[in-house]
Amino acid sequence: MKLSLTEENYLKAIFHLSQQGHQAVSTNAIADAMETKPASVSDMLRKLSNKKLINYKKYQGVKINTEGQEAAIRVIRKHRLWEVFLVDKLKFNWDEVHEVAEQLEHIRSPLLIKRLDEFLGQPKFDPHGDPIPDDSGTFPELQKFPLSELKPGEMASVVGLGETSSVFLKYLDKIHIKLGAKVKVIEIVEFDNSYEVSINNHSPIIISAQIAQNLMVNY
Amino acid sequence: MKLSLTEENYLKAIFHLSQQGHQAVSTNAIADAMETKPASVSDMLRKLSNKKLINYKKYQGVKINTEGQEAAIRVIRKHRLWEVFLVDKLKFNWDEVHEVAEQLEHIRSPLLIKRLDEFLGQPKFDPHGDPIPDDSGTFPELQKFPLSELKPGEMASVVGLGETSSVFLKYLDKIHIKLGAKVKVIEIVEFDNSYEVSINNHSPIIISAQIAQNLMVNY
DNA sequence: TATTATTTTTAGATTTGTCTAAATTTTTAC
């Protein structure tokens, strides 16, 4: 399926928004991300839905489907490989690459991407630490470890859970921890090995050693 | 001035057609080069003329002006630098690069081109031997030498003249030699050092040693 | 030089992606 540059950008935005809260993505959220008007988004959603890249019911938001996801991931792979090229080979700073990679990601040439990947040594993460999907769309495993291995003063992002029991998840909701949350360890309490942490820069709270062992983070 | 991808492609085509016979370029010639219809070309010529990138009088064809030429040369520079990248770094064959370079040449980022140029070692010619203009739009000097240095059997293209007197130019017209002509040396006459040559594969003619010394060629 | 033939331009439509303004649906709040 041949997609226009604009269609690719919409799919990418919808994919990224789907990664956060994983219910249906709203029209307004997409309009914000794309810096366009909700009316334009509605038009495009109808179009992407006709092409069977998303599941769209009017007024109900969209969910990206497998085919749409594959297309989005192909664009993301290209974007991140180009970022590696710009930083590793052309000596760009990590904050200068985004705009250019936004353009380069739309170049159509499977051979180019294959060769670029080889030239760069098949990198697994881009300069911002974001994972680069392989040719078949599979993301590499993150370097993740339990929060309990952090030392006081260190900060990391929650990228996974050691267990997923209902009580555990409910507790995480209660203390406002979700995937992607930035956690900073303030202090480790000697008495019971509990952790004083700040979630997304909010006021410190205490979590038990058992919780700390079940929150997987990475830098 | 911000140009659309299509405008850039038209300017490039007009620039290239101007290089050949250097009178005004016809609408049909552009339509052929762009693989589009003459009607579409007319529309675009009006547009480029409004932007003052070409001099266009209805039914009289177009001449590219300085500003249009600069824009075209910037695109050509990018195209040829990317071709060097593809061949030197990504191991493309010289016949695989054109289509991809056609896409890459439209990426907008002065820093990218500056860094790419440095990364490639500021090449002066692309994989097809075509000259790469520098940052200010100046083409490198061709490796040129007088036709008189050719040996029998060798072929080369006329790329310049050792002198430009009116009588010399008139004589060249008479024997149908102009810039770009392919000249093959058949034989060098020992007696007076005159050259038996074939111009663009036509039947052989004789030119004097003095002419041969004033026709600059390269391979 | 008239009269074809060719080239070029215009007129009117189409597609893609966008917009504003108005209508509709869903959500929120009293």
Next chain:
DNA sequence: GTAAAAATTTAGACAAATCTAAAAATAATA
């Protein structure tokens, strides 16, 4: 549980780039 607020969609327009068909200008030729 209805009324106001917010979110979303539709209707109609617009700009860019293209096309076909027809008109106009230039070139070729008898």
